Amino acid sequence: MHSSITKKLAITLLAWAIALVVFFPIFWMILTGFKTEGEAVATPPSLFFEPTLSGYHEVMARADYVKFAINSVVVSLGSTLLALLIAVPAAYSMAFLPTPRTRGTLLWMLSTKMLPPVGVLMPVYLLFRDMGLLDSLSGLIVIYMLMNLPIVVWMLYTFFKDVPKDILEAGRMDGAGTLQEVLYLLVPLTLPGIASTGLLSVILSWNEAFWSLNLTTSSAAPLTAFIASFSSPEGLFWAKLSAASTMAIAPILILGWMTQKQMVRGLTFGAVK
Numbered sequence: 001m002h003s004s005i006t007k008k009l010a011i012t013l014l015a016w017a018i019a020l021v022v023f024f025p026i027f028w029m030i031l032t033g034f035k036t037e038g039e040a041v042a043t044p045p046s047l048f049f050e051p052t053l054s055g056y057h058e059v060m061a062r063a064d065y066v067k068f069a070i071n072s073v074v075v076s077l078g079s080t081l082l083a084l085l086i087a088v089p090a091a092y093s094m095a096f097l098p099t100p101r102t103r104g105t106l107l108w109m110l111s112t113k114m115l116p117p118v119g120v121l122m123p124v125y126l127l128f129r130d131m132g133l134l135d136s137l138s139g140l141i142v143i144y145m146l147m148n149l150p151i152v153v154w155m156l157y158t159f160f161k162d163v164p165k166d167i168l169e170a171g172r173m174d175g176a177g178t179l180q181e182v183l184y185l186l187v188p189l190t191l192p193g194i195a196s197t198g199l200l201s202v203i204l205s206w207n208e209a210f211w212s213l214n215l216t217t218s219s220a221a222p223l224t225a226f227i228a229s230f231s232s233p234e235g236l237f238w239a240k241l242s243a244a245s246t247m248a249i250a251p252i253l254i255l256g257w258m259t260q261k262q263m264v265r266g267l268t269f270g271a272v273k
Contacts, residue, residue, distance in 0.1 A: 026249070033243035040238035055243035059230070062240075065247060068226035072251075074137055075222055076205040079144035080198050083152045086145070088194075091156035092182055096168065106157065109150040117147075117210045128215055137220045140212060144205045151204070152197055159193030160186065199259055206252045223248035 032040050034051040059065070094102045124143065125134075133139030163186060171185050187194065209224040216225060227248050230241045 026253075029242045030246050031242075032238055033246045035239050035242075037237055037239045040242070055239040056247070058240055059244045059247065063226055063229060063244075065226065068221060068223045068248075069251065071137060071140075071220055072206055072222035072224075072248075075140045075144060075220075076202045078137070078141040079148065079205050080201040082141060082145045083149050083201055084194065084198060087149060087152040087156050087197075088182065088187070090153050091160050092186065094153075094157050095160035095163075096165065106154060110154060113150055121214060125214065133215075135216045135219050135221075139215060140220055140222070143211050143215065144208060147208065147211070148201045148204050152201055155197045155200070156190075156194065159190045159197075163189050199255075203252060203256065 031047075033055055034053070035046075035049055036052060036054065039046055039049050094106065128134050128139050128143075131139075133142070167189070168181050168185060171181050176184065206222075207224070209228070212222050212224045213228055216222075227241070227244050230237060230244050
């Protein structure tokens with residue numbers, strides 16, 4: 001009994017220690033956003049100081065935060081919805097109508113995530129230029145969708161595989177077609193998994209910086225470009241950069257905290273029979 005309590009306490013302390021280590025950079029960034037530029041680069045760093053909102057005021061005066069935020073919301077939600085529309089039928093066919101090449105196709109799709117984005121930057125840039133998609137929200141939605149599609153298909157495939165085929169067969173016996181199977185049987189049964197997959201796709205899209213910095217300039221630039229704009233040839237202004245970064249991650253951080261139970265529930269969906 002005593003050893004069991006000690007083990008639980010040790011695991012709890014270890015979990016808290018890991019959480020504090022992971023959260024500390026975020027905490028320090030938020031803290032730096034309330035410092036002056038002098039205090040931000042002071043050595044040794046100051047933990048106690050007089051907070052100021054000057055960094056936030058300068059950020060708001062220099063850039064249109066709302067515009068960048070709206071672009072991020074549109075691109076993240078748009079790319080996620082498009083990815084789900086493509087991934088649901090793809091995962092359905094692979095889970096319930098497999099072929100000898102299904103496994104190889106899934107592995108090939110996942111292997112594309114191992115390719116460094118810079119390796120395909122030039123052909124993608126030229127394609128977007130010729131198609132008129134540079135610095136456009138539609139262009140970012142397409143590239144973010146393609147970036148997340150392998151992960152979305154893989155996750156939905158694993159969720160769909162956990163659904164007993166007998167349920168779908170019963171639906172067919174009642175006269176349900178393929179579309180009715182997906183909409184009225186498969187989607188409701190795997191809704192937690194689909195929701196967690198969508199949330200993960202939104203987070204990945206929100207945090208994506210490489211494509212936004214290379215395929216946009218001003219009109220469609222999301223919050224990742226908003227952060228990068230505070231790096232200049234004169235150097236990094238740490239206080240303003242920290243304030244801008246805090247403003248950029250705040251919406252997705254709040255979303256993550258609000259939906260953590262749903263995400264954990266979805267990611268563990270089907271793990272316990």
